[in-house]
Amino acid sequence: MISYLLNKITYALLTLFGVVTVIFFLFNVLPGDPAQMMLGQNEDSNQLALVKQKYGFDKPISTQYLYYLNDLFPVSFHSTQPDDYTFLSPNKYNALQLFTVGETTTVLKLPYLRESFTKQGKKVSAVLKETLPNTFVLAVSSIVIAIVLGVFLGIISALYKDHWLDKSIQIFSTLGMSIPSFFSAILFAWLFGYVLHEITNLEMTGSLYELDDFGESMHLKLKNLILPAIVLGIRPLAVVIQLMRNSLLEVFNQDYIRTARAKGLSEIQIIKRHAVKNALNPVVTAISGWFASMLAGAVFVEYIFGWNGLGKEIVNALNTLDLPVIMGSVLIIAILFIIINIFVDIIYVWLDPKVKLQ
Numbered sequence: 001m002i003s004y005l006l007n008k009i010t011y012a013l014l015t016l017f018g019v020v021t022v023i024f025f026l027f028n029v030l031p032g033d034p035a036q037m038m039l040g041q042n043e044d045s046n047q048l049a050l051v052k053q054k055y056g057f058d059k060p061i062s063t064q065y066l067y068y069l070n071d072l073f074p075v076s077f078h079s080t081q082p083d084d085y086t087f088l089s090p091n092k093y094n095a096l097q098l099f100t101v102g103e104t105t106t107v108l109k110l111p112y113l114r115e116s117f118t119k120q121g122k123k124v125s126a127v128l129k130e131t132l133p134n135t136f137v138l139a140v141s142s143i144v145i146a147i148v149l150g151v152f153l154g155i156i157s158a159l160y161k162d163h164w165l166d167k168s169i170q171i172f173s174t175l176g177m178s179i180p181s182f183f184s185a186i187l188f189a190w191l192f193g194y195v196l197h198e199i200t201n202l203e204m205t206g207s208l209y210e211l212d213d214f215g216e217s218m219h220l221k222l223k224n225l226i227l228p229a230i231v232l233g234i235r236p237l238a239v240v241i242q243l244m245r246n247s248l249l250e251v252f253n254q255d256y257i258r259t260a261r262a263k264g265l266s267e268i269q270i271i272k273r274h275a276v277k278n279a280l281n282p283v284v285t286a287i288s289g290w291f292a293s294m295l296a297g298a299v300f301v302e303y304i305f306g307w308n309g310l311g312k313e314i315v316n317a318l319n320t321l322d323l324p325v326i327m328g329s330v331l332i333i334a335i336l337f338i339i340i341n342i343f344v345d346i347i348y349v350w351l352d353p354k355v356k357l358q
Contacts, residue, residue, distance in 0.1 A: 008345065012338045019334040024068050027323050028061060034117070034323060055114075056085035071112040072331075078105045113328035118320045124328035127313060132332065134208050135302070135309035139294035141225055142233035147287060150237045154244025154283075155271065161249065169241060176238030182300035184231045189304060192227055202227055205306030228305040232298050236290040243286055247279035254278075281348065288344040292337045 028034075035051040052058040056067045067085055070076045078088040078095075080103045088095060088105055095109035113124035157169040193204035206224035211217070251257060252275065260270045299311035306312075310329060317325040 005342075008342050012342060015338060016334060020069070020072060020331065021065075023327050023330055023334075024065055025061075027327055028064065053083070054085070059085075071114065074111065075106065075108055078107060079103055080105060113331070114324040116325050117322045118317075119322075124324050127325055128310070128328060128332055131308060131310045131313045134307060135295060135298070135311065137208060138225065138228055138232060138298065138302070138307060138309060139291060141229035142294060142298075143236065143287060143291050145229060145233035146236035146240050146290070147283075150240025151244050151276070151283070154241045155248060155276070157241065157245040158248040158252070159267070159271075166245075169245075173238040173241040176234045177242075179234070180300075181231065181235060181298070182304065184234055185228070185301045185304040188227050188231050205304075207306060207308040209308075224305075224307075228298075228301050228307050231305075232294060232301050236287065239286050239290070240283055243282045244279060247282050248275055251275045251279045284344060284347055288340050292340045295333070295336045295340075 035048050035055070035057050049058075056064055059067070070078075070086060075098075076086075076095075078086045078093070080100070081087060088097075088107065093107070093109050093112055095107035098106045098108055100106070110125075113128070116122045116124055116127055119127065153169050153173075157166045160166045189204045192200045193202050197203075202223060206221055208221065208225060209218040210221050210224070212219055248271075257270060257274060260274055265273075295310075298309070299315055301307070302309045302311040303315050310332075314326065314329050316322075317329070
C-alpha cells in the first residue's frame with residue numbers, strides 16, 4: 001500500500017507541475033498588460049513602471065515563470081534586496097528562514113498565490129479562504145442528497161424492474177440528466193423562492209452567511225442552502241439512480257447471488273450483505289467526478305442563487321480580468337481533482353479486494 005501511495009503521489013506532483021505550467025503560460029500570453037489591468041484608467045507612466053517592477057512584469061516571460069514557481073513551491077529562494085521582486089517581505093510571505101548565502105535566503109513557506117488586482121492588494125489565498133468553504137458546504141450537501149436518494153431509488157428501481165414504480169423513477173432520472181443546471185436554478189428560485197415564498201419561507205438568493213439588518217455582524221442562514229443544494233444535486237442524483245439500477249441488475253445475475261438465494265437468504269440480506277457493495281464501483285466513479293466538479297465551482301448555480309462560493313468568485317474575476325484570482329482558483333481546482341482521484345482509488349481497493357495495487 002505504501003509503495004502504491006508513493007507512486008500515486010509522484011504522478012500527482014508531476015500532474016500538478018504540468019497544470020501550473022499550463023496555467024501560467026495560458027494567462028500570460030493573453031493580450032493586454034497585467035499592470036494596465038491593475039491600474040485601469042488611473043494609470044500613468046510612473047505608476048505603470050512601479051507596478052511592473054513590484055510584480056516582476058518588467059522581466060522576460062521565462063523569468064516571470066521562475067518567479068511564479070518560486071512563489072508556489074514550499075521551499076523557495078528570496079533576495080535580501082528590497083527592490084527585487086523576490087525580496088522576503090512579511091506582507092507577502094509567511095516564511096520560516098532556513099539559511100542565507102550571500103544575497104539569497106532559503107525559506108520554508110506556504111504557497112503564495114499573489115494578490116488580487118481588484119481587491120486593493122488582498123491576497124488570493126484570503127479570497128479563496130472566504131469562498132471555498134461555502135462551495136465545500138454546498139458540494140457536500142448536494143452530493144449527500146445525490147448519494148442517499150440515488151442509491152435508495154436505484155435499489156427500488158432494480159427490485160421493481162419494469163414495474164410502474166421503476167418506470168416512474170426512470171422518467172425522473174431522465175429529466176434530471178436532461179435539464180441544464182442553470183435552467184433548474186432559475187426555475188427553483190422563481191417557484192420556491194418567489195411564487196411559493198409564503199409557504200416555503202425561502203429566498204430567491206442568499207448565501208450561507210449574511211449581514212444582519214444593521215450591517216454589523218454575519219449570521220448563519222442554513223435555509224439559503226436548501227434550494228442550491230437540491231438544484232446542484234439533481235443531475236448527479238439522476239446519474240447515480242441509473243448507475244445503481246444497472247449495476248445492481250447485473251450483480252443479481254451473478255452466481256454468488258443465486259447461491260445466496262439457494263441458501264435461503266432473504267432479498268434484504270442479499271442486497272445488504274452482497275449486492276450493494278459490489279454494485280457501488282461505477283457509482284463511486286461517477287460521484288468522485290461530480291464532487292470534484294462541484295468543488296471546482298458550480299458556476300451557474302452559485303451565480304443565480306447569489307451563493308458566495310468559488311464559482312461565483314471565478315465569474316467575478318473573469319469579468320474584471322483579475323488574473324491572480326483566476327489562476328489561483330484554477331490551481332486549487334486541479335489540486336482538489338488530484339486529491340479526490342487518489343482518495344477514490346483507495347476506496348476501490350476497499351470495495352473490491354480483487355483490485356490489484358499496481
